[in-house]
Amino acid sequence: MAENSKNLVYMKKQLLLTFLPLLLLAQDDFKPLFNGKNFDGWRNINCAPNTWSVKDGMIHCTGKPIGELRTLRMYENFILEVEWRHLKPKGNAGIFVWADAYTAKGQPFHRGVEVQVLENAYGNTRGYTTHGDIFPIHGAKMTPINGRGGSRAFPTENRSKPSPQWNHYRVVCNNGDISLAVNGKVVTRGKAARPRKGYICLESEGSPVQFRNLKIKELPSTNPKPEEIAKAEEGFHTLYTGIDLAGWKADKAGTWSSNDWRLTTKGGTALRSEPKFTEYVMFADFRAEGQNAPFHLPNVGDIAELKAITKGWNRIRVTRRLGQTKIELNGKVVIEEAIRESGPLKAGAFVLAPKVPTQFANIFVKELK
Structure with a gap:
């Protein structure tokens, strides 16, 4: 009986370890944005077939060529959580929100708002940092909080970890306002972004990078006008x-x-x-x-x-x-x-x-x- 009781306790512990993360995810209304197995819900827009792959439950990106992996559907107001790490020093990548379906003219990137993903050794200047800048690109608009004269919002403190350590981002997008928490603390904010409804993209930009534990919680709509919505999918490849x-x-x-x-x-x-x-x-x-x-x-x-x-x-x-x-x-x-x-x-x-x-x-x- 004692042995059976031990086995029962062990089985309960294993079940708890297996299903607790899913239960916690359901309780706070977050849903996986990436299933850990394949790219269902995502689309390779302008990269090579092997640029993006799934390895050990993570999204792996070679960094070549420069381009985007994009969600199949648009998101308006939401909380996005993701972990990322660069595999080499000075790595460059990004996360796009409220993005168009396809790349901007003469660019490998989409119009949208970028949340910068830079490795620490890339360095910090007056023009950029490696700790979570946010900025609009290629026709998008955003008013930065803690800006330096342009449209880029800068973090209030340095919190990102160098390669090969993992970093955690929590991006809150609501009614055109955006905030970024790096490893547990909000450091970067912007407001009045346009578009304020669009796709989410992961960026390939020259260096291998990995993403994991992507999850999203959608917030109530604030009824964007047509001109505040990104350009939609049309079926091009x-x-x-x-x-x-x-x-x-x-x-x-x-x-x-x-x-x-x-x-x-x-x-x-x-x-x-x-x-x-x-x-x-x-x-x-x-x-x-x-x-x-x-x-x-x-x-x-x-x-x-x-x-x-x-x-x-x-x-x-x-x-x-x-x-x-x-x-x-x-x-x-x-x-x-x-x-x-x-x-x-x-x-x-x-x-x-x-x-x-x-x-x-x-x-x-x-x-x-």
Whole structure:
């Protein structure tokens, strides 16, 4: 009987150890944001297939290329808790809140508010710290509390731990206000953020980093206006891994290179996608001299000279479906025509065909049915 009693006590202890964390999580209304097994609820936006992986119940990021892992759904008001650690000194990463579904023009990052994840050896300057800065990027807005003249909010004290130690972040987002507790104490705050409803992202930025114990508690809505909501998911997927030319073939070897999140060429030789498309919506960013959009697209052909092309980054968006061609440049419709035709359309590759040195980024496509 004594032995049976010991076994029963042992079993009860094991059950308690197994289910107590789940019970505590349920009692305070937190829910796992990451299930510890796979990326259900998450999406790799613009990284290579192996940039993000699950190891030992943690999210592991190689840091290459620069890019984002994003939630499938938006969040408005919430409390987010996460543990993170860099695996090398001077590591750089981040957590984005209220972010758009896709990357900003000419950038590997989304418009949103970033909660900085920097390793201590990166150093501290007047412009940034390694202890939990918060700042809006790429068109987002936020008023910093404890700022230094710009839009970045700085922590009131240094609390983060160096690699390879774990750090705990508690991010509270409510009605456009945001606060960050680092290892148990609130140190950084901002207010009046726009957007104030959007996606949550984890950032890859050059160095291996791990995340674990992600959980979220949603708070009541404060009814954001449409202009206060981030740009939503549209079903696009990337055609560029950020680390190599997988899925593409150059007409001449050695003329194209993968420069992290940018594709670069000196011009004069085409690069063709291996997948082929018939009806689709695509968008891509490019930067080059001149007024020609360096694309040859299926059932569209060469895109003609576009006077609205700028010297900086441009974003072209092309819709081609049976009976319609629509071309937008930097958010404005520049060509739209109805076409009298009978289907089906022919499948073809996307061709990048610049005649001058050009950079490309953020090549996304959505196939239409």
